[in-house]
Amino acid sequence: MSRTLWAVSDLHVTFAQNQNTVDALMPQDPGDWLIVAGDVAEKIPDVVRTLSALVKRFDTVIWVPGNHELFNRKTDRVNGKARYRALVGQLRAIGVITPEDPYPIFGGVTICPLFTLYDYSFRPLGLTAKQALAQAKIKLDDELAIAPYVDIPAWCAERVTYTEDRLKATKGPKVLVNHWPLVIEPTHRLFQKDIALWCGTTATRDWAVRFNALMAIHGHLHIPAETRVDGVSHVEVSLGYPFEKHPPHMKRPWPFPVMQIN
Numbered sequence: 523m524s525r526t527l528w529a530v531s532d533l534h535v536t537f538a539q540n541q542n543t544v545d546a547l548m549p550q551d552p553g554d555w556l557i558v559a560g561d562v563a564e565k566i567p568d569v570v571r572t573l574s575a576l577v578k579r580f581d582t583v584i585w586v587p588g589n590h591e592l593f594n595r596k597t598d599r600v601n602g603k604a605r606y607r608a609l610v611g612q613l614r615a616i617g618v619i620t621p622e623d624p625y626p627i628f629g630g631v632t633i634c635p636l637f638t639l640y641d642y643s644f645r646p647l648g649l650t651a652k653q654a655l656a657q658a659k660i661k662l663d664d665e666l667a668i669a670p671y672v673d674i675p676a677w678c679a680e681r682v683t684y685t686e687d688r689l690k691a692t693k694g695p696k697v698l699v700n701h702w703p704l705v706i707e708p709t710h711r712l713f714q715k716d717i718a719l720w721c722g723t724t725a726t727r728d729w730a731v732r733f734n735a736l737m738a739i740h741g742h743l744h745i746p747a748e749t750r751v752d753g754v755s756h757v758e759v760s761l762g763y764p765f766e767k768h769p770p771h772m773k774r775p776w777p778f779p780v781m782q783i784n
């Protein structure tokens with residue numbers, strides 16, 4: 523029997539319809555692995571509950587945080603970077619692989635869960651980040667639920683340095699997994715262009731080629747499409763919100779089969 527590495531993201535299980543979809547998510551073989559590329563839910567107990575159900579079904583579950591996992595409410599005692607550390611601790615305790623763990627290997631390919639955030643560098647030429655944010659016609663909830671608790675561009679820069687060092691030290695073919703796309707091109711499909719500000723960093727642009735990636739997996743945009751950049755496929759694997767409708771040509775298999783081994 524062959525084993526498959528599956529990938530999903532943006533499960534947003536607070537929607538009942540999505541919870542039903544996740545309840546029905548089963549491996550084809552007990553040896554199958556599952557990547558969950560962020561935005562499981564906003565509350566830590568919901569994230570842990572969802573992933574603990576999946577870790578019982580799949581041989582290995584790999585998670586990276588999305589912006590929704592990082593959302594803080596005013597009443598939360600743990601917020602900002604501490605919130606991420608709490609998530610990592612609780613998920614490790616139930617056996618989920620996080621961006622802080624050794625990279626696992628599936629069929630000779632190293633699967634690299636990354637967490638690199640964004641720094642407002644996906645913006646129109648000639649504008650500073652401040653100007654681009656001031657001009658944006660729309661703002662993501664991140665500005666209310668994450669930005670007051672941590673300096674996001676500074677955290678992004680730290681994450682880029684940490685991740686780059688780990689990738690440099692990892693030999694052989696890889697699959698890179700990040701909630702936000704590693705390249706700007708997928709954001710060109712956004713209906714509301716200003717949202718790109720919250721979608722990634724230009725600092726990761728050459729990573730797929732430089733670090734020998736067979737494929738890059740991402741979520742975040744809720745536009746499940748494939749983007750080829752410099753010969754590497756960047757595949758968005760989001761489930762998204764139940765009310766979102768995508769043109770039929772963008773429909774991709776879900777969960778997305780990243781690779782299969784015998």
Ligand SMILES: [Fe+2]
Nearest residue numbers: 532561588742
């Ligand atoms: Fe999402």
